[in-house]
Structures are given as C-alpha cells and as structure tokens.
Amino acid sequence: MLKIGITGGIGSGKSTICNFFKLIGIPVFQADVDAKKLLNESAIIRGKMTLYFGSDIYLPNQTIDRKKLAQLIFNSPSLLEKVNSIVHPEVRKRFFEWSDQQKTPYIIHEAAILFETGFAQMMDYNILVTAPKQQRTAWVMNRDNSSAKQVEERMSKQWPDEKKEQLADFIIKNNNQELIIPVLLELDQKFRAHG
Numbered sequence: 001m002l003k004i005g006i007t008g009g010i011g012s013g014k015s016t017i018c019n020f021f022k023l024i025g026i027p028v029f030q031a032d033v034d035a036k037k038l039l040n041e042s043a044i045i046r047g048k049m050t051l052y053f054g055s056d057i058y059l060p061n062q063t064i065d066r067k068k069l070a071q072l073i074f075n076s077p078s079l080l081e082k083v084n085s086i087v088h089p090e091v092r093k094r095f096f097e098w099s100d101q102q103k104t105p106y107i108i109h110e111a112a113i114l115f116e117t118g119f120a121q122m123m124d125y126n127i128l129v130t131a132p133k134q135q136r137t138a139w140v141m142n143r144d145n146s147s148a149k150q151v152e153e154r155m156s157k158q159w160p161d162e163k164k165e166q167l168a169d170f171i172i173k174n175n176n177q178e179l180i181i182p183v184l185l186e187l188d189q190k191f192r193a194h195g
C-alpha cells in the first residue's frame with residue numbers, strides 16, 4: 001500500500017483536495033486534527049507537556065489550554081519546536097497504527113508541515129498544493145473570520161512554497177485557472193497502479 005503525503009501552506013486547499021480523495025474512497029489521515037486530539041487524549045503527551053510547561057497548560061477540565069499554548073508558542077519558534085517534538089512522534093505512531101488497518105491500494109497523510117518535520121521521507125510520494133498568496137489569504141479570512149494581518153503572520157511562519165516545491169514529487173496548482181479534478185483522477189490512477 002502506497003503512503004501519499006499531501007501538504008501545503010495555510011489555505012492552499014489541502015483539506016479541500018483531500019475531501020475529493022475521501023469521496024472516491026481513499027482513507028485520509030489528517031495529522032493536524034489528530035495532533036489536536038492527542039494533546040487532550042494521549043497520556044504520554046500530557047506527561048511531557050506538563051513537565052515542560054507546568055500543569056496549568058491544562059484546564060481544570062483536563063483539556064489543553066489552547067489560548068495559553070497559542071500565546072506561548074506564537075512568538076517563540078523554539079517553544080513551537082518543543083511542542084512539535086512532543087506531539088509529532090505520537091502522531092506518527094498513530095498514523096502507522098491507522099495505516100496498517102487500511103485495505104486500499106493507497107492512503108493519504110495530510111499535514112500542514114510534512115517536509116518541515118522530515119515525515120515526508122517516510123511517504124512513497126509527496127504532493128504539494130499551492131495557490132497564490134492573495135487568494136489563500138482571502139479564502140482563510142472568509143473561512144476563519146480572521147484578518148489579513150493574522151493570516152499573513154501565520155503564513156510567514158511556514159516554509160515558502162519555493163522551498164517545498166524542490167522537495168515535492170507532484171505539485172497541484174489550486175489557482176482556479178487549471179482544472180483540478182482531472183489532475184486528481186490522473187494521480188489516483190497512477191497510485192492505484194502502483195499500490
């Protein structure tokens with residue numbers, strides 16, 4: 001079974017494209033959704049987070065204090081890296097347990113950071129989704145009800161597309177100029193043939 005990574009910057013359209021694969025019956029593991037869940041559910045992560053950040057990183061109801069965590073990591077790349085180093089190994093473990101149970105010719109691992117964490121190397125192929133920055137900003141402002149400044153700040157913390165383009169096996173241009181579904185169907189055929 002092939003493992004396909006799908007990544008792309010904020011608002012590039014990763015999840016939208018993954019929804020298409022789900023529709024045609026391909027299982028999709030959403031690393032970012034799982035990471036958020038595991039922050040609350042994994043005893044290993046809870047132990048490490050508490051050790052590093054103190055027990056009040058969790059609220060009295062035992063869920064992570066997202067506001068506090070966001071404040072801590074927003075302006076500190078080293079703290080962000082620390083959180084990632086606590087969470088990602090558990091997400092990876094969960095991904096392999098999950099992928100072992102799937103029965104399709106290929107499966108998809110969707111993550112906002114895939115090249116950055118080195119996990120891309122464990123995939124058979126990696127797809128990068130790109131879209132013009134202005135378009136991504138407009139989409140995310142609309143989706144999250146956020147300001148252009150907030151979106152641009154988040155974008156500036158991610159690797160630029162040019163860097164990720166060097167590492168990707170396939171690039172999907174979600175720019176409303178090229179038709180995407182034929183490209184996705186072609187990839188589906190290719191992966192099925194190899195899976």
Ligand code: ATP
Nearest residue numbers: 008009010011012013014015016112139140143174
């Ligand atoms: P994030 O990293 O922030 O989770 P993402 O890469 O998963 O973002 P999506 O959530 O798929 O991006 O897309 C961002 C928003 O843009 C969504 O509201 C989606 O509906 C919209 N969008 C994406 N692609 C298109 C498109 N081609 N036409 C219209 N809207 C689009």
